[in-house]
Amino acid sequence: MLKIAVTMAVAVAGLSIPAQQASAGGFCVEPLCGDVFNRSGNHAIRIAGCWHDGSIERWEGDELPCDPKMDLPNGQDSDDYSGFNDTDAFRAFRGCITSYAIGGGAIRGLDRRGRSSLWIRFHNEQNVTITGITCFN
Numbered sequence: 001m002l003k004i005a006v007t008m009a010v011a012v013a014g015l016s017i018p019a020q021q022a023s024a025g026g027f028c029v030e031p032l033c034g035d036v037f038n039r040s041g042n043h044a045i046r047i048a049g050c051w052h053d054g055s056i057e058r059w060e061g062d063e064l065p066c067d068p069k070m071d072l073p074n075g076q077d078s079d080d081y082s083g084f085n086d087t088d089a090f091r092a093f094r095g096c097i098t099s100y101a102i103g104g105g106a107i108r109g110l111d112r113r114g115r116s117s118l119w120i121r122f123h124n125e126q127n128v129t130i131t132g133i134t135c136f137n
Helices: none
Strands: 007-012 015-021 027-029 035-038 045-048 058-060 069-072 089-092 096-102 108-111 118-121 127-135
Touching: 035 045, 089 096
Parallel strands: 035 127
Antiparallel strands: 007 015, 015 027, 045 069, 045 089, 058 118, 089 118, 096 108, 096 127
């Protein structure tokens, strides 16, 4: 199947702002496209450019039942990868503590020791920074 990239320009107050195709359908206009910045120190973080169900904000399990997904390397930003101009979720992996911040907010921790993986949904206007991942055997 042939995929065609769609780019639009939106004029706002005399400025041209690129619009990008949103992964979960529709369009988002920068800076209103969700991004993940992986600053975990040494771990990749699993991210998704989709969400499976609009009615819930979290999903338990190793894999979210939609595509695209990828492992975002430490030090990388999701919007640098094709298909992830608008990222919708990240995974707190089972057996690990994942620390993150949404926007400039406080750092939060997700403790998944002894629990299954948990996918966290975020929205178009939100950017998420993964600040640390510590895994236990």
